[in-house]
Amino acid sequence: MKCDLQLDELPPPAPVIAALRQARRALLACHEDPDPDCVGSMLALARGLARRGVRVTTVCPDPLSTALLQLPGAESVRAPAGLGEEGPWDTGIVVDCEPARTRDAWPYLASAPVVINIDHHETNDGQVGLVWVEPEAAATGELVFAVLSALPVELDPAMACHLFAALQGDTGSFQFDNTKARTLRLAAHLVELGASPGEISQALYETRELGYVQLTGEVIRTLRRSPDGRIAWVHLTREMVERAGLRDSEVEGFVRYPRMIRGVEVALLFRETSDGRVRVSLRSRGRVDVSQLATRLGGGGHMRASGCTLAATLPEAEARVIALVSEALRDGSLPRGEEHAPDLGLSQSDQAIRADLS
Amino acid sequence: MKCDLQLDELPPPAPVIAALRQARRALLACHEDPDPDCVGSMLALARGLARRGVRVTTVCPDPLSTALLQLPGAESVRAPAGLGEEGPWDTGIVVDCEPARTRDAWPYLASAPVVINIDHHETNDGQVGLVWVEPEAAATGELVFAVLSALPVELDPAMACHLFAALQGDTGSFQFDNTKARTLRLAAHLVELGASPGEISQALYETRELGYVQLTGEVIRTLRRSPDGRIAWVHLTREMVERAGLRDSEVEGFVRYPRMIRGVEVALLFRETSDGRVRVSLRSRGRVDVSQLATRLGGGGHMRASGCTLAATLPEAEARVIALVSEALRDGSLPRGEEHAPDLGLSQSDQAIRADLS
Incomplete structure (x- = not known):
């Protein structure tokens, strides 16, 4: 049995890829209250760009948790304070949120001639620069995987780890209903590239004070x-x-x-x-x-x-x-979806088979 | 990019498949203190056998939780009391444990001329009947998938749901280090066959009193x-x-x-x-x-x-x-594995790239 990774399911817009290929000095930012998807996506993209010779700076408006600091390269993520001395940048990249949620980092990002925004939140209204908002993606990590594939950059174990953490984070460890076959197949691919589900989960979810x-x-x-x-x-x-x-x-x-x-x-x-x-x-x-x-x-x-x-x-x-x-x-002013309890995919025609299981 | 499901990685022993093909009336049992892997594996195999015309009875020595009762067909799982009236059976099948953990169900299983034991616990010493103990498998659900493929039985959405629950249960929702690329790829395949990660997780893990x-x-x-x-x-x-x-x-x-x-x-x-x-x-x-x-x-x-x-x-x-x-x-009488903290797959050669992420 064959199963494609279906990389063409979520194709990145050509202008985004073209702009990333032009970048020489890039500032990447993620959102306040950082989570595994924003930090993992930012670090994977930063590392991918660095592999292509881009000089990169990463920034988060809030400090990273002890858990997130265990992601490879996370110790290099800067606070906005004093960031100006590192510039100027030719490309500002906002990952996993609308620009406002980068708070104090935003003026630095906006100072770059080219601003790119990659996100999967449907509430991101995409008003700034080159925008790729794809609510179909379970995590921004799926989009960053597509971007890295398109650039192209070969994923190393650290990037596989970043993106696995991103997928895991935004799917509640593959428990939320945004978990598609595509998401799990990408996760399997990342494991083959060196991501260790046990180590990542232990670092992110099972190491608490x-x-x-x-x-x-x-x-x-x-x-x-x-x-x-x-x-x-x-x-x-x-x-x-x-x-x-x-x-x-x-x-x-x-x-x-x-x-x-x-x-x-x-x-x-x-x-x-x-x-x-x-x-x-x-x-x-x-x-x-x-x-x-x-x-x-x-x-x-x-x-x-x-x-x-x-x-x-x-x-x-x-x-x-x-x-x-x-x-x-x-x-009832909040739109309603399914009105019934989950039936776990069983149709009525299954009753006959159920009856056999006496 | 192609990725095989690698069904031949965990091939079931021919005598086990041959015996299952001979079965006409089968009693399937899972272990005390039941969990998603034992119940899901038992129900998927029972349903698969029923599809082949086998008359099946399922039994668990302890009552199922409200959560497990949401699995398709779980309401048909019997307690050992009064089970004798349903027999005799030509095949007894113990799933996900050694026979002793089926407690009061064991005499009924042992009364069948053929006893089959399918399990992934390495502490199962496999002393009874036709045994397939495969500690390489993250869950007994992986083994039942291989068995159903070998019989062969085509998986329907209910069986996909059973086996997804089994995988999820024994991997801590794909967080334990028994989670291999193979496990995630099988999970993706089960989603394509109709398993809904959101509904299954909500039923099993997110519905509590x-x-x-x-x-x-x-x-x-x-x-x-x-x-x-x-x-x-x-x-x-x-x-x-x-x-x-x-x-x-x-x-x-x-x-x-x-x-x-x-x-x-x-x-x-x-x-x-x-x-x-x-x-x-x-x-x-x-x-x-x-x-x-x-x-x-x-x-x-x-x-x-x-x-x-x-x-x-x-x-x-x-x-x-x-x-x-x-x-x-x-x-130190307990054998030790890794002595270091998880390094998330980063090798020393990554330090150079880390330094780029300034």
Whole structure:
């Protein structure tokens, strides 16, 4: 049996490839609140360009977590402060987000004559420079793989590791419904090129401080549900984060606890940020599109996973967002997808075969 | 680019296939404390045999969790009680374990003239009937796929779903280091045949009772570590499980919390069982082989994930096992694998390229 990698399924726009081939000094940036997809995509592309002789600088507006710092080359990722001394650049590249989410890095990127934006978020409206926004991709890592193939650059084990981490990160380790056969086939290909699923997962997901695990227990104690059980949420105060001895970049993943409860349609995590605002993570179990809600609140993301940041206290943010979500669920103003429980692909004609399994 | 599914990598023994082709009335059993790999493998094989006209009965010594009951055909899985009335069978098939772990189902299986045992646990010593133990396989689901291909039976969406769940279950959603390119490529193939990663994951991993999430917080509060930080463990008492309103089959997954702590080499979960014993789950982060320890305690499993059941009180079991693990770590009697932190596949020659990413 043969299975193509179907590289032509997501072809990069020719102008993007042409511009990348012209680059000599490139600045690459990923988004605030960095995750494996943005950092892995940025590092793979930076390394690919470096292999072609481009002088590259990588930047992230927030510090990388201990976990993300284990990705090859991650220690070279710069903070925006003092970045100007490294320039000028002929090419600015924004990966996995709209330019605004690169925050303080954006002026440096915008100073380059050519700006390229590669992203898979459907809420990215693609207003700046050469844009490739492809919501069909499970992760920006899929797009960077297509770009590297088109340049072309041969992938080495480090790039395979970057891109595997990117795919894994944005598919919830191949559990979200953005996981296509294409995604898994690319993951298999990356393993053949040297990515080690065990080592990457251990570094990214299975290496936490004691304080993280203890904080998990504490976050679960803040769990609340709406009276009808369709909304559930947890929160993190500054005090909880500081008592656990963790940096902001290290407190992720907690939204999975309200999300996994049977009957919950929208799960939320509220986290006080160090600048006195509240970061809200919204997750849908598939019936409603939370990206619309996040966009209304000044954020964005995907149908099932979005986020926004509010200038409010924690109780204000909770009250406001829960009211909005309740209202949207009640009046049906959030578009609905499947109305039924997952049936795991079984059709009615399977009943006959089921009956055989007595 | 072409990539073969490499079906010939794990070829089933001819006598096993020949015996399955002879079967007319088959009894299939999986192990106590059932998981997605044993149930998914058993259901896929049962369905495949049923498609070939075999009359099949499936049995599990313990009740299936609400999550596992969502797998197609899972509602037909029988308890051993009263099973005799369904016989006799010409073929008994034990899937994903040695015969002893089918407990009360074993006499019924053993009553068949032909007994087949298909498993990937290296601690299965294969003493009964026609045996195919293949520790190279990430999951027994890989072996069942090979068997179905050899019979041959064409996979339908339900079987694809069973086998995807099996792979996902035993690879920790493609995070453990038993995840090979082959495993991911088979997963991609199963998605093409109709398995939905999103629906399967939501059913198996993201649908929990409120009590489960609350119990998670409570289990984390029982977290303890050895003075050197190399061993960490949590426990569940009967009272905790009952207060959460959960059945035994619904309290799994908690060993991940001690396991994820930085510096921990062996993580353990101790759970009081309903028959007054203590079930111990052992996890290694790769430096030591916990299957040897589990075997010494009358259990078995894999190098990184094993289990055993002790006739002891919870404090006795904790004291005894922690002492054994400490001793084994101290005197190095558990074989060691890699001694270094995961380097994510980077070789020293990559330093030059790293330096470019300034």
